[in-house]
Amino acid sequence: MVTKLKEVDAVVVGMGWTGAILSRELTKAGLNVVGLERGPMRTPRDDFAIPAIRDELKYTNRHELFQDTAMETVSLRHAMSETALPMRRHGSFLPGTGVGGAGSHWNGATWRNLEVDYVVRSHYTEKYGRNAIPADMTVQDFGVTYAELEPHFDKFEKLCGISGQAGNLRGKKIDGGNIFEGPRANDYPNKPLARNFASSTFDTAARSLGYHPFPQPSANASEAYTNPEGATMGQCVYCGFCERYGCESNAKASPNVSVLPVLLPDPKFELRTNSYVKKLNYDRAAKKVTSVTYVDTRTGEEYEQPAGLVILGAYVFNNTLLMLYSGIGTPYDPVTGRGSVGKNYCYQYTGAGVTVFFEDAETNPFMAAGAFGTIMDDFNGDNFDHSGLGFIGGGHISAGLSNGRPIETRAVPPGTPRWGKAWKEANAKWYRRWFNVAGTAVNYAYRDNYLDLDPTYKDALGRPLIRMTYNFKENDYKIGAFLSQKSAEIAKAMNPTIMTEPRFRRGDYDSRPYQSTHNTGGTIMGTDPSTSVVNRYLQSWDASNLFIMGASVFPQNQSYNPTGPLGALAYWSADAIVNKYMKAPGPLMQA
Amino acid sequence: MTEIKLPRRDFLKAAGAAGVAGAAATTGIAACSPETQTAANASAAAPDTYLVLTNEEVAFLSAAVDTIIPADALSPSGTDCGCVVFIDGQLGGAYGGGAKMYRAGPYMKGTPEQGYQLPLTPHQFFVAGIRAANAWSEKTYGKLYDRLTPAERAEALTAWEKGVAQFDGFESRLFFQRLLQITMEGFFADPIYGGNRNKASWRMLGYPGLPATYADKVEEYRDKPIVVTEPLSIADFS
Ligand SMILES: Cc1cc2nc3c(=O)[nH]c(=O)nc-3n(C[C@H](O)[C@H](O)[C@H](O)COP(=O)(O)OP(=O)(O)OC[C@H]3O[C@@H](n4cnc5c(N)ncnc54)[C@H](O)[C@@H]3O)c2cc1C
Ligand code: SF4
Numbered sequence: 001m002v003t004k005l006k007e008v009d010a011v012v013v014g015m016g017w018t019g020a021i022l023s024r025e026l027t028k029a030g031l032n033v034v035g036l037e038r039g040p041m042r043t044p045r046d047d048f049a050i051p052a053i054r055d056e057l058k059y060t061n062r063h064e065l066f067q068d069t070a071m072e073t074v075s076l077r078h079a080m081s082e083t084a085l086p087m088r089r090h091g092s093f094l095p096g097t098g099v100g101g102a103g104s105h106w107n108g109a110t111w112r113n114l115e116v117d118y119v120v121r122s123h124y125t126e127k128y129g130r131n132a133i134p135a136d137m138t139v140q141d142f143g144v145t146y147a148e149l150e151p152h153f154d155k156f157e158k159l160c161g162i163s164g165q166a167g168n169l170r171g172k173k174i175d176g177g178n179i180f181e182g183p184r185a186n187d188y189p190n191k192p193l194a195r196n197f198a199s200s201t202f203d204t205a206a207r208s209l210g211y212h213p214f215p216q217p218s219a220n221a222s223e224a225y226t227n228p229e230g231a232t233m234g235q236c237v238y239c240g241f242c243e244r245y246g247c248e249s250n251a252k253a254s255p256n257v258s259v260l261p262v263l264l265p266d267p268k269f270e271l272r273t274n275s276y277v278k279k280l281n282y283d284r285a286a287k288k289v290t291s292v293t294y295v296d297t298r299t300g301e302e303y304e305q306p307a308g309l310v311i312l313g314a315y316v317f318n319n320t321l322l323m324l325y326s327g328i329g330t331p332y333d334p335v336t337g338r339g340s341v342g343k344n345y346c347y348q349y350t351g352a353g354v355t356v357f358f359e360d361a362e363t364n365p366f367m368a369a370g371a372f373g374t375i376m377d378d379f380n381g382d383n384f385d386h387s388g389l390g391f392i393g394g395g396h397i398s399a400g401l402s403n404g405r406p407i408e409t410r411a412v413p414p415g416t417p418r419w420g421k422a423w424k425e426a427n428a429k430w431y432r433r434w435f436n437v438a439g440t441a442v443n444y445a446y447r448d449n450y451l452d453l454d455p456t457y458k459d460a461l462g463r464p465l466i467r468m469t470y471n472f473k474e475n476d477y478k479i480g481a482f483l484s485q486k487s488a489e490i491a492k493a494m495n496p497t498i499m500t501e502p503r504f505r506r507g508d509y510d511s512r513p514y515q516s517t518h519n520t521g522g523t524i525m526g527t528d529p530s531t532s533v534v535n536r537y538l539q540s541w542d543a544s545n546l547f548i549m550g551a552s553v554f555p556q557n558q559s560y561n562p563t564g565p566l567g568a569l570a571y572w573s574a575d576a577i578v579n580k581y582m583k584a585p586g587p588l589m590q591a
Numbered sequence: 592m593t594e595i596k597l598p599r600r601d602f603l604k605a606a607g608a609a610g611v612a613g614a615a616a617t618t619g620i621a622a623c624s625p626e627t628q629t630a631a632n633a634s635a636a637a638p639d640t641y642l643v644l645t646n647e648e649v650a651f652l653s654a655a656v657d658t659i660i661p662a663d664a665l666s667p668s669g670t671d672c673g674c675v676v677f678i679d680g681q682l683g684g685a686y687g688g689g690a691k692m693y694r695a696g697p698y699m700k701g702t703p704e705q706g707y708q709l710p711l712t713p714h715q716f717f718v719a720g721i722r723a724a725n726a727w728s729e730k731t732y733g734k735l736y737d738r739l740t741p742a743e744r745a746e747a748l749t750a751w752e753k754g755v756a757q758f759d760g761f762e763s764r765l766f767f768q769r770l771l772q773i774t775m776e777g778f779f780a781d782p783i784y785g786g787n788r789n790k791a792s793w794r795m796l797g798y799p800g801l802p803a804t805y806a807d808k809v810e811e812y813r814d815k816p817i818v819v820t821e822p823l824s825i826a827d828f829s
Contacts, residue, residue, distance in 0.1 A: 050801070050802055050828065051801055051802070051825040051827075051828035051829060052825065054781070054800075054801050054802070054803055054825060055781055055783075055825060056779075056780060056781065057776055057780040057781065057784060061776055061780075062686055062691070063691055066691075068691050069691055069692060069693045070689075070690065070691055070692055070693055070694065073693040076705055076706075077705075078702070078704070083699065083701075085699060085701040085705045085706075085708055086693050086695070087693070087705075087706055088692055088693045088694070088706060088707050088708065089691065089692055089693070089706070089707065091706060194806075194809045194810045195810065195813070196809060196810070196813045197813045197814045200813070235806060236806065237803070237804040237805060237806045238804075238805040238806055238808075238809045239803040239804060239805070240803055240805075241803060249804075361814040362812075362814060362815055362816040362817075363813065363814060364812050364813070364816075364817055366798060366799065366803065366805075367805035367808060367809045367812065367817075368809075404798065406779040406792060406793065406796055406798050407775060407776055407779040407780060410796075418752070418771060419658070419659040419660070419748070419771060419774075420658070420659065420661060420745065421661055421663055424660065424661075424663065424665050424666065424795065425665065427795065427796060428665050428795050428796065428797075431796040431797065431798070432796070432797055432816070456697065457695060458695065507704075508702065508704045509704065510703075510704040511704055511705060511706045512703075512704070512706050
């Protein structure tokens with residue numbers, strides 16, 4: 001039995017960053033909004049308090065805050081000819097659940113994409129010729145430009161109280177900031193975080209080689225801050241328990257700290273937790289979603305919630321799954337290239353670099369913020385000449401450590417055994433005396449990297465799991481080799497006591513070690529309905545009252561962490577909904 | 592995780608008594624703290640109690656964790672640090688029972704990069720793995736693993752680590768990896784779980800534990816040691 005509920009103006013699926021932002025913008029515009037979140041309520045006071053939040057085993061190793069794989073997971077195969085198997089425990093990425101989503105336990109590295117990231121296909125083709133992009137690389141332009149998104153980046157940075165140093169203020173380049181960034185109207189709301197040994201050592205070395213290092217823009221507040229919504233943040237205490245943990249000091253921007261304190265008391269908003277959305281009910285003739293069906297995960301009871309407007313903010317996998325389950329749009333077929341739901345799944349290529357050890361410096365790695373360190377973008381995007389390199393795109397190189405948590409974060413010099421007396425001695429000696437210098441690369445889309453429904457494995461509700469067909473490609477390996485070499489050159493200039501050989505990932509994508517929760521694609525945006533799922537305002541081509549938020553709309557992945565870019569897109573879309581769609585409901589772009 | 596909460600207090604008591612005896616006797620670091628000195632002098636080792644491990648499993652794991660973490664000037668042995676009690680608590684709790692693990696079939700062998708594909712929960716994995724490792728030890732040395740000399744134990748562990756040991760129906764390398772991982776968790780986790788008694792590993796590293804608030808120290812101590820006289824655990828704040 002499904003209980004049918006009274007219609008509301010808007011229903012928002014998922015209460016992470018995008019769900020919270022859209023709920024806030026729509027209630028401000030006068031709509032009655034219901035938020036449906038599959039996980040439990042999470043408040044900093046009850047869930048992120050000291051001392052319990054400093055429990056490495058519970059939060060890192062036992063996945064306390066992450067989505068429960070017993071309920072739902074992803075299956076993986078590396079090629080279309082193979083059989084996909086379920087990820088029985090999450091490893092390489094860690095989707096969030098509960099109020100705040102992954103935004104409650106992210107690290108807070110907050111970026112604006114480079115201008116070129118929005119026009120990958122047209123830029124590289126124009127500059128390097130038709131053959132610059134391999135035939136099976138299916139990169140696309142976003143359909144929106146950096147300049148159009150600039151005010152929305154600004155808004156997201158202010159919401160989060162980002163700590164950083166501008167490098168391009170209205171076209172004026174500023175030494176010490178990222179001179180490669182697109183022009184920004186305003187500086188960051190907060191000054192950069194403190195510098196530790198890794199940050200300053202890397203900064204000096206990179207400068208000595210003529211590069212342009214800058215402090216990591218961070219959602220860990222360098223000072224107490226009140227955002228434009230009136231929500232307050234404390235100062236970061238450099239606790240070293242950031243990524244995978246909630247912030248005990250309210251210093252890490254999150255939906256829980258930055259939006260919900262003003263959203264939850266609003267009578268126009270109603271949040272229903274433990275509400276797992278199963279399906280969007282689609283009226284194909286009217287090209288509209290009429291309602292969503294959800295399950296109360298405490299009782300198993302089902303509800304149908306009719307709504308005038310439906311927002312999906314359920315992260316990459318559920319955004320794509322809900323489109324596939326609901327029969328909205330055409331599923332992508334990698335053989336013919338037709339259809340677009342599930343197309344252009346991308347990930348992140350990380351860890352191309354070296355580890356350095358310093359005998360004489362005790363760097364106290366446990367004194368650290370989450371998004372902490374020094375970065376350089378000299379080899380990112382098209383900030384350098386690609387002629388003859390054999391790849392397109394690049395990556396940012398960073399130095400630092402975000403923590404010294406003892407189970408997870410210990411490095412010992414190459415050749416050290418993994419156990420026994422010599423292992424103990426090496427840990428005692430080097431635990432406080434190392435850090436990484438490494439590149440994180442773009443990950444571009446390919447014809448045969450995609451998402452669809454698994455033919456065999458089911459989730460706890462009996463629906464097919466999402467199946468990931470995915471592997472790294474030649475473009476990734478080449479960038480990896482290049483960035484690891486560049487990282488090694490800078491590391492050498494720091495004069496470490498010991499330095500590892502430059503390393504980068506070769507071989508198949510590995511689902512086991514954590515790499516990043518930077519999954520993208522599946523419901524990509526664009527200006528052509530035959531090659532995208534949503535238009536440039538994130539409106540579904542197939543249902544004009546459905547808007548899809550999050551990294552699932554990225555046509556390919558840039559080297560940066562996704563939340564800054566997806567936060568800006570959420571504000572861009574909200575602006576279009578409030579100022580265009582609500583005035584004249586219907587398609588905002590003609591197909 | 593909730594299952595683990597009940598026995599915590601007992602673990603702590605056991606840790607206070609048994610664990611520290613070894614600690615202060617063998618390390619100069621533990622001896623820095625006057626409290627631990629007193630505890631050490633006062634205690635005769637109280638026996639550890641187990642939730643799920645059998646005698647054979649306790650003997651095996653004690654020998655294994657002592658090979659991985661031998662007693663020396665830096666810390667007591669793995670067993671004296673509570674690693675076996677920790678493993679017992681983990682395997683007897685939600686994690687050991689397969690919480691947060693996708694367990695639906697069919698089960699098929701995949702590539703290593705596709706991740707763990709056995710139908711076994713962590714507890715079942717160690718039950719089966721220890722049996723296989725002991726059977727291999729008997730076949731190879733004529734003795735169970737815990738009866739081997741220290742040199743033989745190390746040699747055997749190396750054979751598993753490299754995956755050259757042929758266990759019956761089990762992958763020795765995977766067994767080694769999981770054994771190493773759970774031992775590391777026991778050695779380095781907060782002592783509330785029964786391992787890392789007397790914060791022995793934190794002393795060894797110079798890791799201060801809680802409360803971890805460093806806004807006023809992060810720049811000052813950017814390249815010089817911050818002296819940790821007594822690392823603090825969650826239990827010290829509870
Ligand atoms: C450990 C970690 C570290 C990270 N660090 C960074 C970083 O430093 N910088 C950065 O930019 N990004 C980082 N990220 C990524 C960042 O957290 C995400 O980009 C961001 O949270 C995405 O916001 P979202 O709203 O799209 O999705 P989420 O925050 O994932 O929220 C989606 C919500 O939808 C809910 N949901 C899903 N399906 C359903 C359904 N069917 N019904 C109801 N509810 C549903 C989920 O439970 C969840 O609460 C990190 C992520 C992790 C896990
Ligand atoms: S590092 Fe800073 S922002 Fe992150 S959890 Fe700790 S105090 Fe909060």
